[in-house]
Amino acid sequence: MSRKRWRAVKEIRIADVARLAGVSTATVSRVLSDPDKVRQKTHDLVMEAVRRSGYIPNSTAQKLRTRRTMNVLVIAPRLTNPVFAEILRGVDDELTQSGYGIIIGNLDNRREREARYVDLALSRQVDGILLLTGYIPENGARSMRDSGLPIVAMCAAIHEDGIPNIVVQDREAARQAVEYLARLGHRKFGYISGTLGSIIEVERFAGFQEGIAAAGFSQDDVVRWEGPFVFSTGVSAAEAFLQMKDRPTGIFAACDESAIGFIKRVRAERIRVPQDVSVIGFDGIEYADYTEPTLTTFRQPLHELGCVGADVLLKLIHNAMKPEDWSIRLPVTLLERETTGPVLHKDYKSLRRSAV
Amino acid sequence: MSRKRWRAVKEIRIADVARLAGVSTATVSRVLSDPDKVRQKTHDLVMEAVRRSGYIPNSTAQKLRTRRTMNVLVIAPRLTNPVFAEILRGVDDELTQSGYGIIIGNLDNRREREARYVDLALSRQVDGILLLTGYIPENGARSMRDSGLPIVAMCAAIHEDGIPNIVVQDREAARQAVEYLARLGHRKFGYISGTLGSIIEVERFAGFQEGIAAAGFSQDDVVRWEGPFVFSTGVSAAEAFLQMKDRPTGIFAACDESAIGFIKRVRAERIRVPQDVSVIGFDGIEYADYTEPTLTTFRQPLHELGCVGADVLLKLIHNAMKPEDWSIRLPVTLLERETTGPVLHKDYKSLRRSAV
DNA sequence: TCGATTTTTGTAATCGATTACATCTTGTGA
DNA sequence: TCACAAGATGTAATCGATTACAAAAATCGA
Structure with a gap:
């Protein structure tokens, strides 16, 4: 009938157990935390009392005392x-x-x-x-x-x-991404970043730039889009991409979600991946296994x-x-899947090849 | 030089603040938790001491005392x-x-x-x-x-x-899913469940069965596959599905991830969604917006x-x-997207329609 | 100004464990 | 059997706050 009946709980304290077992609280404490310090007989005695009373130490008190x-x-x-x-x-x-x-x-x-x-x-x-x-x-x-x-x-x-x-190895991976794209024949690159200012982003972009330089390209061959690590960042990047005349063909996204958003959006405009544009992600999330085509990406452990x-x-x-x-x-490990492939130069005319 | 130098921190206790302000610990405590109980002048005095010392109450001690x-x-x-x-x-x-x-x-x-x-x-x-x-x-x-x-x-x-x-409203949603599929002309249904025994699963399956009965179908028109709420459950279901002669055309998956796994797998075998098989998911996760085709599903709030x-x-x-x-x-809200559509009877011969 | 009342502050108990130190047991060897 | 060491147990302090109650100070009316 009491309004608080369902919360009525009698809290059992270490002193209760001690009394029940006929020992001091110190002994009970020792039994529970350092059993070797007590005689077998008292140990059993105390454990029985613990069991019977259903005692569970109050962790807040333990924390205060032990400072852990x-x-x-x-x-x-x-x-x-x-x-x-x-x-x-x-x-x-x-x-x-x-x-x-x-x-x-x-x-x-x-x-x-x-x-x-x-x-x-x-x-x-x-x-x-x-x-x-x-x-x-x-x-x-x-x-x-x-x-x-x-x-x-x-x-x-x-x-x-x-x-x-x-x-x-953010930096190394980003560099490797560019190398990989360059080897496939790409000449113009897109980079979908994370939020500017985050350190993770700085590293990845630095690696990307290193890759660009190492492959003999310049800043003119690079486009960068920016946004947080979410799907919609990829979508926005895709929209900017679609507006361009001379579009990049090799895209590195600093996160899988952005990559997936990008691909989804450009495919809606009948742009083929990887035939028209190759995309590499970063992360290796499980989704990336279930996209169409499956995402080439770096798997983070x-x-x-x-x-x-x-x-x-x-x-x-x-x-x-x-x-x-x-x-x-x-x-990190590069997972070569279906969103990357060799550049199809216009004069080759639809000599299609599926992913590498 | 001390091995522990970088962890050396002098902990400031309420007593330190009290001494600094020239009051008792009780007063400091009151200033911090119930400022109306102290005079403005002492309040300022104490706050100044708190500020100067950088005092932050030890929450463990507070917890022990307040039992919260x-x-x-x-x-x-x-x-x-x-x-x-x-x-x-x-x-x-x-x-x-x-x-x-x-x-x-x-x-x-x-x-x-x-x-x-x-x-x-x-x-x-x-x-x-x-x-x-x-x-x-x-x-x-x-x-x-x-x-x-x-x-x-x-x-x-x-x-x-x-x-x-x-x-x-798990049950209602599942029932509605069947109704929806039946209205699209589906006659044979598949159900990809969650782990058997979970209550959520019981509800959804019950709703599914209600829908089947309400639409005038029997157990013979139903196939059920089971597994936890993950992508691979959908994949396994798809594999079972592919083995069947008389396949269901309307599938309800009790979670989006299973639905996505299912779709991915059957499409790999050139089965078209929704022309050959319609799929409804459950959850409305963000990723369901980015699949191809986009997933018809129930959005949970x-x-x-x-x-x-x-x-x-x-x-x-x-x-x-x-x-x-x-x-x-x-x-929950049914999001009608691209993975569901009317049944295409064989004799209609590819009179395709995109999603409802 | 004085006493009664109200407000503010201080003292000390308390929350529930752990553990240093003291004390009591037990065991061992002579 | 006794002295002594080792081992087991108990007593009480402690962790760092909050708060009931007591004491002091401020306020007020006559």
């Missing part, structure tokens, strides 16, 4: 992008194993949301931070780092002392990235090793 | 499915506003991972639970509910007292679902209202 929250903050720019979801899986696998929990910080591509998570970190709700974002958290980063909390940056090389970077990042963070949390020692750069 | 963790556990079956990512966005928007954090529980489609999150809940690390999973957490659910923690179930109607359900679920959970946490009063069923 056993939580890690993961800041991601956007959850609906499978890239982050996939990395998160790796992180989760690794952290769960060590008993750590994940508090999720979803920026939803809006930087101003960052502040909230900085507070969260600064109020010591977490033992460490995993930064999956390409943005440099400005004031935030500084205060987070000053707080002494271990931070690991992924998906973005942050060149600050005390922050190890777990990234992929996303799950591994997550595991490694989490592992490094745990090392930092536990051993206080020098963060500088832990930067890692994982390789 | 300000965290919510969100259990999702799989993060890489954008359906959950999208719901999570809604949840995040709502919870962040109220100062709550999200601890993520990713089952990764493996039920045994559930145990870990049950523990997490039972050790009072969270104030409430949002269940995005279609599974009934067996022993888990019971102990979670017995713990007195508020629980809200989404994506799955759990018919237990004390657990409000925030779901969509995912973001709203997340907001509503979080809102109900907060109400439960704060007011201890009767959970039973809060079950909600949101409508």
